[in-house]
Amino acid sequence: MSEILKVRNVTKSFGGLTAVHDLSFDIRSGETVGLIGPNGAGKTTLINVLCGSLYADRGEIEMGGKIIGRMPPHKRCHLGLSRTYQIPRPFPELTALMSVVTGALCGKNRINRGLDDAGAEATHYLEFVGLFSKRNILARDLTFFELRMLELARALATSPKLLFVDEVMAGLNPAEATKAVHLIARAKEQFGLTIFWIEHVMAVLMEAAERIIAIQFGEKIAEGTPEEISNNDRVIEAYLGSGWKKGTCH
Numbered sequence: 001m002s003e004i005l006k007v008r009n010v011t012k013s014f015g016g017l018t019a020v021h022d023l024s025f026d027i028r029s030g031e032t033v034g035l036i037g038p039n040g041a042g043k044t045t046l047i048n049v050l051c052g053s054l055y056a057d058r059g060e061i062e063m064g065g066k067i068i069g070r071m072p073p074h075k076r077c078h079l080g081l082s083r084t085y086q087i088p089r090p091f092p093e094l095t096a097l098m099s100v101v102t103g104a105l106c107g108k109n110r111i112n113r114g115l116d117d118a119g120a121e122a123t124h125y126l127e128f129v130g131l132f133s134k135r136n137i138l139a140r141d142l143t144f145f146e147l148r149m150l151e152l153a154r155a156l157a158t159s160p161k162l163l164f165v166d167e168v169m170a171g172l173n174p175a176e177a178t179k180a181v182h183l184i185a186r187a188k189e190q191f192g193l194t195i196f197w198i199e200h201v202m203a204v205l206m207e208a209a210e211r212i213i214a215i216q217f218g219e220k221i222a223e224g225t226p227e228e229i230s231n232n233d234r235v236i237e238a239y240l241g242s243g244w245k246k247g248t249c250h
């Protein structure tokens, strides 16, 4: 497998607080890589830096052989990078359909795509996430679960190669969370995605990820297979807790 993303010595500070410190890792094409760490460890900041909504203070990011560390987010999206947000960020005044159309019109395959094509594409992704019947509802009138699904559809409509998922289960009830996790697994299969997945529910990453990176105070403390990570003393001490038993939910 070849690397789709190379992250080298990336550091991001907010004033005196170093949220991401000297992080280096690779993501290989076709992988699902999990990112874990305590609250405030720097996980979302890392995704913000990788997607371009924040620029790193130091370090470099390379995607498909291109240096992208100073590239604005929309250009990274054109290269095939997309994301969902920990707290959904809808366009409240757009319908579900038009929200997803924005993804189709801004993504990797946007060139030569008219509004009709984008509408057809968006409809396909709304069906995929189970929101077809809500297509004409304004985003501001959707439930929290529906907003999560809408974000996934909008991200998929950009035709990403690499999808960043920031805590898709947060705020969902168990049945909804299960649906969301299954959809991401299906999306990976169906659309040939590579996934970088922040999740606090360790059992989900044990199942879905080939590799997990654990961070604390912005620094990598471990990287390995789910098996290795779940048995890593430093990860248990920093994050999983001594009561952690393999296969249980965190």
Ligand SMILES: Nc1ncnc2c1ncn2[C@@H]1O[C@H](COP(=O)(O)OP(=O)(O)OP(=O)(O)O)[C@@H](O)[C@H]1O
Pocket (backbone or CB within 6 Å): 014, 017, 019, 037, 038, 039, 040, 041, 042, 043, 044, 045, 046, 086
């Ligand atoms: N825009 C910002 N300005 C100042 N500080 C910030 C900003 N964004 C994040 N931080 C701080 O950086 C640190 C890392 O935050 P981040 O949101 O990346 O953590 P996280 O690992 O995603 O946590 P959680 O699991 O709670 O989502 C925290 O101390 C946070 O308060």
Ligand SMILES: [Mg+2]
Pocket (backbone or CB within 6 Å): 043, 044, 045, 086
């Ligand atoms: Mg976060």
